Structures are given as C-alpha cells and as structure tokens.
Amino acid sequence: MTDALKVGIAGLGTVGASLVRIIHSRANELAITCGRPIEITAVTARDKSRDRGIDLSRAAWFDTAEALAAEADIDVFVELMGGAEGSAARSVEAALQRGLHVVTANKALLAASGVKLARIAEEKSVLLNFEAAVAGGIPVIKALRESLTGNTVSRVYGIMNGTCNYILTRMEKEGLSFADCLAEAQRLGYAEADPSFDIEGNDTAHKLSILTTLAFGTEIAPDEIYLEGISNITIEDIHAAADLGYRIKLLGVAQRTETGIEQRVHPTMVPRDSVIAQVDGVTNAVAVESDILGELLMVGPGAGGDATASAVLGDIADIAKSSPGAQRVPVLGTPAASLAPYRRAQMRSHEGGYFIRLTVADRTGVFASIAACMAANNISLESIVQRAKPDGSDTAKTIILVTHATMEDSVRKAVDAIKAESYLAGEPQVIRIERPKAF
Known part of the structure; x- marks a missing residue:
C-alpha cells in the first residue's frame, strides 16, 4: 500500500468535527477503498482549548490557516472556515501556489474567486475539489463536471437553500406566518441570527453561479443573477398557491437561451404533483436537463455536519485515488483559460406564466x-x-x-x-x- 495521504483541516466547526470523526472511525475501510490510508496530520481553528469530542492528539496544531497552508507537512489542504475573503481566501490561494491539493465547502469564495483559483490549480497540476459547496451531500458537482461529459445542458435548477425550504414548508403545513417560521428556524439552528443571506436568496445565488459555470462553460458571474428572496411571501400566497394546485419553493434557475445565459433566484410556484414540489424541510434538490441523458433529478440533505462532511470526504478520497502526474479534470469542467465570458440573457417568456x-x-x-x-x-x-x-x-x-x-x-x-x-x-x-x- 502506498504512503498515507496527509490532510490538514482549517476549521473545526460542525462540518470539520464530523469530518475528523468519520475519517477516524472509517480508517480501515478508507484505506482499502482508496488504496492508501488517509491521515489528519494538521489542524487549525479559532479556539484550541474547545472540547469538540474528537481526538486531535496526532495532528499538529497551527494558530492560523495561512500558517497551516504554508508550513504543514500535508498533501491536501481542507478549508472549512467560510467567507469570500480574509483567511479562507488567503490560505486556499497559498495552498494552491505551494502545490497542495485543496478541498473546500466555501461557495462564497468560489463565487467570488473560483476562476482565479481554478487557473492556479491547473497551472500547478493539483486538484481543487468543492462538492460540498453546493447542495451539501448531493453529488451535483461531480455529475456536471464529470458524469455528464458529452451532454449539452440546457437548464439546471433546484432548491438549494434548506433554511428557505424549511420556512416555506412550515408555512404551508402548519399555517404559520413567515416571521414565526423564521424564528423557529433560528431556534433550531437552521437559520443564523442574521438570516438575510439565506432568506434574501444570496446563498442560493452563490451556488447557482457555480452550477452555471459547470453547466455552460462560462465565467462565474454571481452579480449577474436576478435575485428575489422569500421575505415577502405571505400565508395568503401559500393558501392561494394551494388552491391553484401549486406549492411555493425558492428556486435557483440557470438556462441557456438564444441571447445568452439566464440566471435567476426567486420564489416559484411548482405543480403540487411534481416531484420537486414534494421536497420538504431542509432537503435540497437539483435538476439538470440535457440533450443526451434527458432529465436528471438529485435529492438529498443539503446541509448538516455529516452530509457536508460526506461530500468533503468524497473529494479527499478522489485525491487519494488519483495518480501523481495523471491528467486532471478541469476544476470548473472547462479549463479556466477556455471559459467563455458570461453573457447575460434578457429575461424571456416562461412556460408556466x-x-x-x-x-x-x-x-x-x-x-x-x-x-x-x-x-x-x-x-x-x-x-x-x-x-x-x-x-x-x-x-x-x-x-x-x-x-x-x-x-x-x-x-x-x-x-x-x-x-x-x-x-x-x-x-x-x-x-x-x-x-x-x-x-
């Protein structure tokens, strides 16, 4: 068996702690499946003294993510801190420049700097994997980047924010107001103290911009998305939709048109008898329409420590299985240097009115x-x-x-x-x- 894959983790919150726990508990199975052991050899987080219920005794502690990326004896840098700028951005770029593989769940960072980071990764012949950045445990990144090669995608859309889906589900099933459902989501930890990033559609927009690039081979364009959240949805709208045979979902939609690429995030009425209408609570769903395969729908947990850690671990396992010097799959499906400039389409007619x-x-x-x-x-x-x-x-x-x-x-x-x-x-x-x- 070849040498162990040495992993450094920046961020030991819910996802990071779950990842450590899974790697430790499945060490033998991972070694057999990947053809080599996976070892966590370096970590960093805000608070070294915090009890996370995991064994970190075999991992070197670094005070900053930047130090870990620059100095740790690792093969893979895993970024689980979040944020489009600051330490996350600096450490990911430093790791790539050093020639390390990188795994991240950071959709904000990718939406802001994904093309730049992809260029560096491809120049250094290393992998930049980010399955967990969109739709949690659903393997939509791998599907678009690898499995659908040869297909021409015409549309990708879905429910990509569990907080919003939870609120809309509770409003419909229990007749509660938006404010009451939001308060409950915050109490349960599904929504942040400041929930605006989720409920105004920004989180979905970041994820959609990444899927758009993978689907259509254009540069990431998060600022070119028509954006509308769910804060103005009332119980009256929920009841009216039900009377008309619909349910309301916050959808992110990207589609190819004659005039360019259309990206939009907004509340949408979908037929009650459609499969996507049945996706409730914090569950996510992503649909892809293409010329060869036809229609593909992937449904699963869109958030949570174990679901997100599962996707991160899948990315690490792919690196463990890869051969040094082997041809790398382009980070964004298309080589970064070949991505087409984003051309925003005029909002066109919609089939459903x-x-x-x-x-x-x-x-x-x-x-x-x-x-x-x-x-x-x-x-x-x-x-x-x-x-x-x-x-x-x-x-x-x-x-x-x-x-x-x-x-x-x-x-x-x-x-x-x-x-x-x-x-x-x-x-x-x-x-x-x-x-x-x-x-």
Missing part, C-alpha cells in the same frame, strides 16, 4: 382597469379570481391573476401601470410559475 396577487379598493371599474393594463402589454390571462380580504375588510378585496406564458418585462410594465392607479392598496405580489418537464 405568472401568479399576480393584488389588494385593491372594493369599487366599480377595478376589474376593467386591471384587464386593460394586461391587454395593453399583450398578456393573456388563464384565470382571474376575486376574494374577500382574510381580515374581513369590506373596503378592500384580493384579486389573483394567473397568466399564460409571457415576457418578464411585460408583466413588470403591467404591474407598474396598475400601481399608478389609485385603487391599489399595498404592494403587488408577483410569483413565477414553473412546470418542470419531467418532475
């Missing part, structure tokens, strides 16, 4: 005015429903419109025209409807 909820004054002529605004923008309506306000108000009512396929720009212009009228009470709600081809 739009859900529009309006709160309006209860007076004559409102219906006719709304219909006229829609017609002026060439929007065809599938249905229009009037409801009394749930609070029993007799001065306002709710109107729900469902459109046929139309242009994003047309919907926005129609809604702006309605907002200019004096009868609107409150901000309109617009939610896209997606009808997955196979799910």
Whole structure:
C-alpha cells in the first residue's frame, strides 16, 4: 500500500468535527477503498482549548490557516472556515501556489474567486475539489463536471437553500406566518441570527453561479443573477398557491437561451404533483436537463455536519485515488483559460406564466382597469379570481391573476401601470410559475 495521504483541516466547526470523526472511525475501510490510508496530520481553528469530542492528539496544531497552508507537512489542504475573503481566501490561494491539493465547502469564495483559483490549480497540476459547496451531500458537482461529459445542458435548477425550504414548508403545513417560521428556524439552528443571506436568496445565488459555470462553460458571474428572496411571501400566497394546485419553493434557475445565459433566484410556484414540489424541510434538490441523458433529478440533505462532511470526504478520497502526474479534470469542467465570458440573457417568456396577487379598493371599474393594463402589454390571462380580504375588510378585496406564458418585462410594465392607479392598496405580489418537464 502506498504512503498515507496527509490532510490538514482549517476549521473545526460542525462540518470539520464530523469530518475528523468519520475519517477516524472509517480508517480501515478508507484505506482499502482508496488504496492508501488517509491521515489528519494538521489542524487549525479559532479556539484550541474547545472540547469538540474528537481526538486531535496526532495532528499538529497551527494558530492560523495561512500558517497551516504554508508550513504543514500535508498533501491536501481542507478549508472549512467560510467567507469570500480574509483567511479562507488567503490560505486556499497559498495552498494552491505551494502545490497542495485543496478541498473546500466555501461557495462564497468560489463565487467570488473560483476562476482565479481554478487557473492556479491547473497551472500547478493539483486538484481543487468543492462538492460540498453546493447542495451539501448531493453529488451535483461531480455529475456536471464529470458524469455528464458529452451532454449539452440546457437548464439546471433546484432548491438549494434548506433554511428557505424549511420556512416555506412550515408555512404551508402548519399555517404559520413567515416571521414565526423564521424564528423557529433560528431556534433550531437552521437559520443564523442574521438570516438575510439565506432568506434574501444570496446563498442560493452563490451556488447557482457555480452550477452555471459547470453547466455552460462560462465565467462565474454571481452579480449577474436576478435575485428575489422569500421575505415577502405571505400565508395568503401559500393558501392561494394551494388552491391553484401549486406549492411555493425558492428556486435557483440557470438556462441557456438564444441571447445568452439566464440566471435567476426567486420564489416559484411548482405543480403540487411534481416531484420537486414534494421536497420538504431542509432537503435540497437539483435538476439538470440535457440533450443526451434527458432529465436528471438529485435529492438529498443539503446541509448538516455529516452530509457536508460526506461530500468533503468524497473529494479527499478522489485525491487519494488519483495518480501523481495523471491528467486532471478541469476544476470548473472547462479549463479556466477556455471559459467563455458570461453573457447575460434578457429575461424571456416562461412556460408556466405568472401568479399576480393584488389588494385593491372594493369599487366599480377595478376589474376593467386591471384587464386593460394586461391587454395593453399583450398578456393573456388563464384565470382571474376575486376574494374577500382574510381580515374581513369590506373596503378592500384580493384579486389573483394567473397568466399564460409571457415576457418578464411585460408583466413588470403591467404591474407598474396598475400601481399608478389609485385603487391599489399595498404592494403587488408577483410569483413565477414553473412546470418542470419531467418532475
């Protein structure tokens, strides 16, 4: 058996501690499967004295991640600290420049600097693996980077944030408000004290930008994503969706169009009987549509110590199995030097149309005015429903419109025209409807 693969870990939080525990408990199986032992020989974290319930006696302690990357006797640098800048960015770059393989779960770092880091890795002929950065334990990175080679991907989309999916699931199944569900998610540790990064869609956007590059061979472009979170979703929207046969999910969607690549993150209505609609709680799901394979859906745990550590360990095992000097799979599926410049597409028509909820004054002529605004923008309506306000108000009512396929720009212009009228009470709600081809 060849020499052990020596691993250094920067970050011993939930994921890091789980990774250490799994490697120690499965040492014999890993050695047989990988053809060589995997040993943790160096570690670093914020607090050396903290009891993490793991044995670190055989690992050298470094005070900083940068020191570990520069000085430790290791073959692989594992970064589990997080953050697009600072110590994580400096240490990962230093490790690559030194000629070390790198494994990271840091989607923010990859979204910000993935192309730069890929160039360094490819110049140094080392591996930069990041399966755990997107959708936790779901092997979507390997699928796009390796397994779907030869396929032309037309669309990739999915539920990529467990916090948002948990909140929307609780709202629907228990009739709770957004605020109540968010508070519960924070109590259970699913949401941070400041949850804005999750609930406003930024976390999903980072993950989507990485998948977009792998799927379409373009440079990573996290700032070119239409972004909308779930903080404005109300229990009224949840009930209306259910009445229409839909469930609301926060989806990240990237697709190839005639004018470029379209990336968007937003609440979406999906048919209740679709498979992706059944993905509840903190579970993630990613779908890939391609010309040869057709439709592929991967579902599994999107977060948590063991799920994420499993993906990190899979990346380490791939390195252990690789031969020195062997041809490396490009970090981002396409060699970094060959990635095409990102070209943002115009938001196009959507197959499923739009859900529009309006709160309006209860007076004559409102219906006719709304219909006229829609017609002026060439929007065809599938249905229009009037409801009394749930609070029993007799001065306002709710109107729900469902459109046929139309242009994003047309919907926005129609809604702006309605907002200019004096009868609107409150901000309109617009939610896209997606009808997955196979799910």
